[in-house]
Amino acid sequence: MSNSIINRRQFNAALGLTSFGLFASAVHAQASPEKIKIIIAVGGKASLYYLPLTLAEQLGYFRAEGLEVEIKDVVGGTHALQAVVDGAADVVSGAYEHTLNLQNQGQLFQAFVLQGRAPQMAMGVSVRNLPAYQSLSDLKGKKIGVTAPGSSTNMMANLVLARAGIKAAEVSFVGVGNSLGALNALRLGKIDAISNVDPVMTQLEQKGEVRIIADTRTLKGTQEVFGGPMPAACLYAPIAFVRKYPATVQALTNAIVHALKWLQTAGPSDLMKVIPEPYLLGDRALYLTSFIKVREAMATDGRFPEEGAKTALRALGSFNQSLDVKKIDLSKTFTNEFAQKAKDRFKA
Secondary structure, three states: OHHHHHHHHHHHHHHHHHHHHHHHHHHHHHHOOOOOEEEEEEEOOOOHHHHHHHHHHHOOHHHHOOOEEEEEEEOOHHHHHHHHHOOOOOEEEEEOOHHHHHHHOOOOEEEEEEOEOOOOEEEEEEOOOOOOOOOHHHHOOOEEEEOOOOOHHHHHHHHHHHOOOOOHHHOEEEEOOOOHHHHHHHHOOOOOEEEEEOOHHHHHHHOOOEEEEEEOOOHHHHHHHHOOOOOOEEEEEEHHHHHHOHHHHHHHHHHHHHHHHHHHHOOHHHHHHHOOHHHHOOOHHHHHHHHHHHHHHEOOOOOOOHHHHHHHHHHHHOOOOOOOHHHOOHHHOEOOHHHHHHHHHHOO
């Protein structure tokens, strides 16, 4: 009788393990990406603003999630967005606030993993062109370089100017990119001021070529400029894409959160082994200085702060008269569903 009980127990246990194994296999199968080949459009991949994206690619984290990711690098954030709108890319690596503008235009895009918890942008005036600069009013009628018209750097410049009572129409915005083109535009006197990201801004600052007048490369600076937490770089896509390919979106999120986790403990030497040489602008020490300056602006676990979405909406509404703030449904512009799962998995 005892043998019969033991055998029965063993059989039930084995059956339970088998069932669990089948269940686990089923769950794993469900978690496999529905769409393996993904094109991510990004405006200026070499900037520190998109460092987590670069790390996920260089460290092989996309491949580890079963994805074949192609990163299409374009001039600026608005061009990256247009690539997805035109069907030339699946996902955008860009600024969160674009989801607000898109919804205002009747297009639903949703951000699903945060790369930067501060904009990492700075605005400065040319020491060469405006040596006697005293206040923002001195920028009226001047040329201001931004990564691309309509980009997040353009948005920041608009916000800074608006708080001084200066309308966008009272200055000229010039797209200069976020690499050597931006450096050359200022050095050759083609622009009078610049709103850009690192390592461009740190290089100009260190060489005494710009005077910084607004800085969101730190959490404190972001609070001063935006009045609250401001989500920055993220991955976002048409909400229809997010709903149709949830396992693919989860895989993309996992790769970015994995990169953010790696970044939490990475040292300078670790970073230099991963970053492509052209991204350094010919100066490794400068790149590391720039990285240290913006390190706290990097997201830690990929999740969006609820208050951050409200900050972004307030900021846009302060100067964009065409934005109907009351009609924007913030809950549709971002989700933490995928980032939370990735955070739990990687202990980020």
